Amino acid sequence: MNDSQSEPALDSTSAETDSAPTSARLRILWSFARPYLSALLVALLLGLLTSAMVLASPLVTEWVLETLAVGGSLRDPILILLGLLVLGAAVGWFQWVLLGRLAEDIVYDARRRMTLRYLGSRVFDLLRHSPGELVTRTTSDTVLLNQAASSSIIGLINGTVTLIGSLLLMAWLDLPLLLATLGAVALVFVCFAVLMPRIAKAEEKAQAALAGLGTEVEGTVRAVKTVKSSSAESARYDAVMIHAAESRRQSMKSVRTQAAAWTISGGAMDLAIIVVLGFGAYRVSLGEMGVPTLVAFLLYVWGLMGPMMELTQNLTTLQSGLAAAGRIAQIEKLPAEDSALEVTVTGQADDSLRRAEERLVVGGPSATPVGATQHEAASGTPVVELRDVTARYAEGAEPAVVGIDLQVPRRGHVALVGSSGAGKTTVLNLMLRFLEPANGQLRLHGMPYEQLTHAQVRRAFAYVEQETPVVPGTIRQNLLFTNPQASAEDIEAVLERLQLAQKIQSLPDGLDTPLTETNVSGGQRQRIALARALLARPEVLLLDEATAQVDGITEAAIQQTIAEVATVGAVVTIAHRLSTVLDADEILLMDGGQIVDRGSHVDLMGSSGLYRELVAALRIETQAR
Numbered sequence: 001m002n003d004s005q006s007e008p009a010l011d012s013t014s015a016e017t018d019s020a021p022t023s024a025r026l027r028i029l030w031s032f033a034r035p036y037l038s039a040l041l042v043a044l045l046l047g048l049l050t051s052a053m054v055l056a057s058p059l060v061t062e063w064v065l066e067t068l069a070v071g072g073s074l075r076d077p078i079l080i081l082l083g084l085l086v087l088g089a090a091v092g093w094f095q096w097v098l099l100g101r102l103a104e105d106i107v108y109d110a111r112r113r114m115t116l117r118y119l120g121s122r123v124f125d126l127l128r129h130s131p132g133e134l135v136t137r138t139t140s141d142t143v144l145l146n147q148a149a150s151s152s153i154i155g156l157i158n159g160t161v162t163l164i165g166s167l168l169l170m171a172w173l174d175l176p177l178l179l180a181t182l183g184a185v186a187l188v189f190v191c192f193a194v195l196m197p198r199i200a201k202a203e204e205k206a207q208a209a210l211a212g213l214g215t216e217v218e219g220t221v222r223a224v225k226t227v228k229s230s231s232a233e234s235a236r237y238d239a240v241m242i243h244a245a246e247s248r249r250q251s252m253k254s255v256r257t258q259a260a261a262w263t264i265s266g267g268a269m270d271l272a273i274i275v276v277l278g279f280g281a282y283r284v285s286l287g288e289m290g291v292p293t294l295v296a297f298l299l300y301v302w303g304l305m306g307p308m309m310e311l312t313q314n315l316t317t318l319q320s321g322l323a324a325a326g327r328i329a330q331i332e333k334l335p336a337e338d339s340a341l342e343v344t345v346t347g348q349a350d351d352s353l354r355r356a357e358e359r360l361v362v363g364g365p366s367a368t369p370v371g372a373t374q375h376e377a378a379s380g381t382p383v384v385e386l387r388d389v390t391a392r393y394a395e396g397a398e399p400a401v402v403g404i405d406l407q408v409p410r411r412g413h414v415a416l417v418g419s420s421g422a423g424k425t426t427v428l429n430l431m432l433r434f435l436e437p438a439n440g441q442l443r444l445h446g447m448p449y450e451q452l453t454h455a456q457v458r459r460a461f462a463y464v465e466q467e468t469p470v471v472p473g474t475i476r477q478n479l480l481f482t483n484p485q486a487s488a489e490d491i492e493a494v495l496e497r498l499q500l501a502q503k504i505q506s507l508p509d510g511l512d513t514p515l516t517e518t519n520v521s522g523g524q525r526q527r528i529a530l531a532r533a534l535l536a537r538p539e540v541l542l543l544d545e546a547t548a549q550v551d552g553i554t555e556a557a558i559q560q561t562i563a564e565v566a567t568v569g570a571v572v573t574i575a576h577r578l579s580t581v582l583d584a585d586e587i588l589l590m591d592g593g594q595i596v597d598r599g600s601h602v603d604l605m606g607s608s609g610l611y612r613e614l615v616a617a618l619r620i621e622t623q624a625r
C-alpha cells in the first residue's frame with residue numbers, strides 16, 4: 001500500500017508562501033544563491049572595488065583643483081583620474097558579465113530541477129495543476145528569482161557601501177555642509193520606506209495575475225475548437241482579460257507609486273544641491289572652506305542619487321524575487337513517484353539532481369528491463385498480474401476499483417469492457433504505475449511492483465491513449481521516443497503497414513515535419529501513436545480505443561496491430577468496438593469498479609445480461625456506422 005498519495009499537493013493559490021515570514025523567504029532565496037557563493041564573493045569584491053573608485057573620483061578632482069590653484073603640475077592627478085576611469089570600466093564590465101552569468105546559472109539550475117521534479121512527480125498530483133501555472137513558475141518566476149539571487153544582493157551591498165562611504169567622506173570634507181544635505185537624504189529614505197512596500201505588493205499582485213493569465217490563455221487555446229463551436233469566445237475573452245486587466249491595474253499602481261517616489265526623491269536631491277551650492281558659496285566667501293572642497297562635496301551630493309537608486313531598485317527586485325522564490329519552492333510539494341526522484345528545487349547542496357537525472361535522463365541501471373526467466377516463461381507466469389487490487393485517486397475518496405484479480409498471459413488479447421466509469425482506465429493506470437494500489441499487489445513477470453522501479457515497470461509496456469496527444473517535436477521524434485534505436489527500415493515498414501507512408505511523404509519535410517494538431521488528422525495521429533507502440537516492441541501493448549468514430553483505415557490499423565502484437569506478446573485493450581471484443585481471447589466485464597464476469601464472447605453472451613446489453617449497444621453503434 002502506498003498511503004503517500006495523501007501528501008499535500010502544491011499550493012496553487014500561493015497563499016502559504018504569501019504568508020511566510022520574510023526570514024523564511026530569504027532562506028529560500030539564499031538556498032538558490034548558495035551554490036554560487038564563490039562567484040558571488042568575487043562579484044561583491046569587484047563591486048566594492050567599483051564603489052571605492054566611485055568614492056575616490058571627487059577626492060582626486062579636489063586634488064586637481066587644488067593643484068590648479070597653486071599652479072602645480074596636473075599630470076599626476078589627471079593620470080590617476082584616467083587610471084580610475086579605465087580600471088572602473090574594466091572592473092564594471094567584468095562584474096557585469098560575472099553577475100549575468102551567475103544569474104543565468106541560477107535560473108538554468110532552477111529550471112532544470114523544476115523540470116525534473118515535474119517529470120518525476122506522481123501523475124495525478126501533477127495533473128491536478130494547470131499547465132499554465134506550472135509554465136509561469138518555470139518561465140517568469142525563475143527570471144524574477146535570478147535577478148534577486150544575484151545582482152540584487154550585490155547591488156544592495158554595493159549601494160550601502162557607496163552610500164555610507166560617500167556620507168563619511170562628505171563628513172570628512174565639511175561637516176556643516178553634510179548636515180545641510182542630510183535633511184534631503186532623510187526625506188528620500190522616508191519616502192522610499194513608505195512607498196517601497198506598496199510598489200512591491202503591487203508587483204507581486206501583478207505577477208500573480210500573470211500566472212492566472214497564463215492559465216486562462218493556455219486553456220483557451222487548447223480548447224479553441226470547443227470554445228468556437230460553443231460560441232464561447234466572449235466568455236473566454238472575459239476570463240482572460242480579467243487577469244490582463246488586473247495585471248495592468250497592479251502594474252500601473254506600481255508605476256504611479258514609483259513615479260511619485262522618484263519625483264519626490266529627485267526633487268529632494270536637486271534641492272540639496274541648491275542648498276549645498278548656496279550654503280557652500282557662503283562658507284567659501286567667509287573663507288571657511290575652499291572652492292575645490294566645495295566642488296568635491298557637490299560631486300558627492302550628485303553621486304548620492306546613484307547608490308540610493310541602486311538600493312531602492314534592488315530592494316524592489318528582492319521583494320519580487322522573494323515572492324517568486326516562495327512560489328518556486330512550492331514545486332517541492334509535488335509528491336515524487338519515488339524517493340530517488342525527489343529533486344530539491346531549493347537547497348541545492350545535495351545530490352538529488354544527479355540521482356534524478358540518472359533515473360530519468362540517462363536511464364541508469366534502474367531502467368534495466370525485467371524479462372521473464374526461462375522457468376517463469378515455461379511455467380506460464382503471467383506477464384502482468386493484479387491480485388485483489390483496490391485503488392482510489394485520493395485519500396478518503398471512493399475506490400475507483402475494488403478487489404481486481406487479473407492475469408495478462410504472455411501472449412494473447414485481453415479486452416476490458418464496461419460502461420463509462422466502470423474502472424477500465426484505472427486498471428491501465430495501475431498497470432502503468434500512474435496510480436498505486438491502496439490494497440493488493442501488482443506483479444510483472446511474477447515480481448512485485450514494489451521491488452521494481454517505475455521505469456522498469458513501464459519498459460514492459462507501450463500505451464496508446466484514447467486522445468493520443470501530440471508530443472512537441474517532429475513526426476520522427478514522435479515515432480522514436482520509446483525506441484530511439486528503431487532502424488529506418490523498421491520505421492518504413494511500420495508506416496507502410498499502417499498506411500501512413502504516403503501521407504508522411506506528402507508533408508514538406510517528411511518525417512522531419514513538426515507534428516501538430518493541424519497537419520495530420522485525428523485518425524492519422526492515432527496511427528502514429530500505434531506506429532510508435534509497434535516500434536517499441538513492447539511485451540504488453542495497452543490500447544485505449546477511441547470512443548469517437550475513427551476512419552476505416554484507422555479502425556483496420558487498430559485491428560491489425562492488435563492481431564499482430566497478440567501473436568508475439570500481450571495486448572490489453574479498453575474495447576469500444578464490437579470487432580475488438582469479438583477478437584479478444586479473454587473479455588473482462590467491469591461494473592462499478594469490479595470485474596463482474598469474465599470469459600470469451602460466447603461464454604459471456606450466455607452468462608451475462610449486462611454483457612449482452614453492452615454488445616447490443618456496440619452492435620447498434622457499428623450498424624449506425
Ligand SMILES: Nc1ncnc2c1ncn2[C@@H]1O[C@H](COP(=O)(O)OP(=O)(O)OP(=O)(O)O)[C@@H](O)[C@H]1O
Pocket residue numbers: 124393394399400401418419420421422423424425426427
Ligand atoms: N483522475 C481522477 N481523479 C479522481 N477520480 C477519478 C479519476 N479518474 C477516474 N476517476 C474515477 O474513478 C472511477 C473509474 O473511472 P475510470 O476512468 O477508470 O472508468 P472507465 O471505465 O475507464 O470510464 P470511461 O470509459 O468513461 O473512460 C470513476 O468513478 C471516476 O470518476
